Amino acid sequence: METPLREPTFLILTALAREPMHGYAIIGEVAALSAGRLSLRPGTLYGALDRLTDAGLVELDREETVDGRLRRYYRLSPSGDATLAAETERLRHNVEAATARLRARRIQPLAPRTVGGLA
Amino acid sequence: MTELERRYRRLLRAYPADYRRDRGDEIVGTYLDLAIAERRWPSLADAADLLRGGLRQRLRAAGATDLIPGVRLAGLLALTTAAFLAGFWAGVEPNGPNPEWNVPSFGPFVSVGVIAWFAWLAPALLMLFAPGRPTRAAIAVALLATAALPVVSGLAGSPRPPLYALAPQFALGVLALAVVDRLPLPARALPSVAALTGIGTSLLVIGQGTYWGWYGWTAEQVLPVTGTVLLVIALLLAIGLGMRRDGRGAWSVLALLTPVGLLNVHLLAGAVNGLTSGAPRPTYPTLLVTAVAVALIGPALLPAAVALRGRYDTGRARPIEPCPTCGARR
Numbered sequence: 001m002e003t004p005l006r007e008p009t010f011l012i013l014t015a016l017a018r019e020p021m022h023g024y025a026i027i028g029e030v031a032a033l034s035a036g037r038l039s040l041r042p043g044t045l046y047g048a049l050d051r052l053t054d055a056g057l058v059e060l061d062r063e064e065t066v067d068g069r070l071r072r073y074y075r076l077s078p079s080g081d082a083t084l085a086a087e088t089e090r091l092r093h094n095v096e097a098a099t100a101r102l103r104a105r106r107i108q109p110l111a112p113r114t115v116g117g118l119a
Numbered sequence: 120m121t122e123l124e125r126r127y128r129r130l131l132r133a134y135p136a137d138y139r140r141d142r143g144d145e146i147v148g149t150y151l152d153l154a155i156a157e158r159r160w161p162s163l164a165d166a167a168d169l170l171r172g173g174l175r176q177r178l179r180a181a182g183a184t185d186l187i188p189g190v191r192l193a194g195l196l197a198l199t200t201a202a203f204l205a206g207f208w209a210g211v212e213p214n215g216p217n218p219e220w221n222v223p224s225f226g227p228f229v230s231v232g233v234i235a236w237f238a239w240l241a242p243a244l245l246m247l248f249a250p251g252r253p254t255r256a257a258i259a260v261a262l263l264a265t266a267a268l269p270v271v272s273g274l275a276g277s278p279r280p281p282l283y284a285l286a287p288q289f290a291l292g293v294l295a296l297a298v299v300d301r302l303p304l305p306a307r308a309l310p311s312v313a314a315l316t317g318i319g320t321s322l323l324v325i326g327q328g329t330y331w332g333w334y335g336w337t338a339e340q341v342l343p344v345t346g347t348v349l350l351v352i353a354l355l356l357a358i359g360l361g362m363r364r365d366g367r368g369a370w371s372v373l374a375l376l377t378p379v380g381l382l383n384v385h386l387l388a389g390a391v392n393g394l395t396s397g398a399p400r401p402t403y404p405t406l407l408v409t410a411v412a413v414a415l416i417g418p419a420l421l422p423a424a425v426a427l428r429g430r431y432d433t434g435r436a437r438p439i440e441p442c443p444t445c446g447a448r449r
Contacts, residue, residue: 022149023145023146023148023149024148024149024152024153027149027153041164041165041168042146042149042150042153042168042172043146043165043168043169043171043172043173044168044171044172045149046142046145046146046149046172047172047175047176050176050179069144069148069151069152070144070145070148071145071148072145
């Protein structure tokens, strides 16, 4: 799978990091993780799950039938766990770098530049 | 089975039959879980999601997952080429005929084409600052402006650019609608740079006095050269990406064949006429028949290639995994 991961992929893997989940639960979890900003639809979700399964990042955990509806649970594979950890580390590094720069900027406001010579 | 479920299952036909058997219950079950109690029809967004998912799955089953990214790559090349041509013609248009000659014109411009060429400069610029929906909306406006030129010309009683200059621009524009949203700055800058290059080229041509005021001769020179350059760049990209086992380039070449064929319609029609009657220049009927043939055959190449790939490359289709609980293969 290509890295850096796209945001929906990152959030699907993050949702599955806690426990195996079925499609409906993943959609809810991704919406919660993104504070309601990202709303996956089933066609998109299952396409993404197929790609993640092909890439070996996600595995089928078990099947259940609830109220006559088939539910498949998916879990993070060891490779998915490693990919999510590496991506999280990359993002953490970027966030820390940006935070440090912003903090320094607030502590030491940029001095106004002197343009031209003295009159 | 409720009416809503039946309607979702009808939309599910967008997916290949094998996939429907394997995942249909799960996908429809999730839609039903998400639906509010009183809903009776799938929403438009759900229908679009299912159709998109079905198309992706069919391409995946045919081993053509690179097709959509390939068409998006072709979209960028098409927008860049359309911007170059628009820049070139926008530079030509202000050089209308001398009013004393009493030659038909569109005010100070050569033709009503100036409306479309300036409309095409907008998406080239927007691509730089606002890629995505604003750029696609501007492309749609430019497409409408291009398509409306024959009508505007009739209403205004002013000349228009020849159809063999408008047809490839329209084909490039349709493909440009597929341009990808998220691109690095150098790629987003390509259409703007191409438009400036087009303006510069036209000024150079006019400055050398080789331009004599109408599209005919100029279009016969510029369009085939532009089409050939576009084809060569697309082929080089395809070879480069193919060496990295990336099939996007090959699909983009296939997608670009229609505009490339329309840009070279003079050469193709000339070849047909040369073979059949030995005429030195293509006749208007041959030009028309050749353009229609290119416009019909070109777009059919992509689905034909997908079907061929699916037939000879079925081994790439995802094997259906056994159920981890009972071990059964659906």
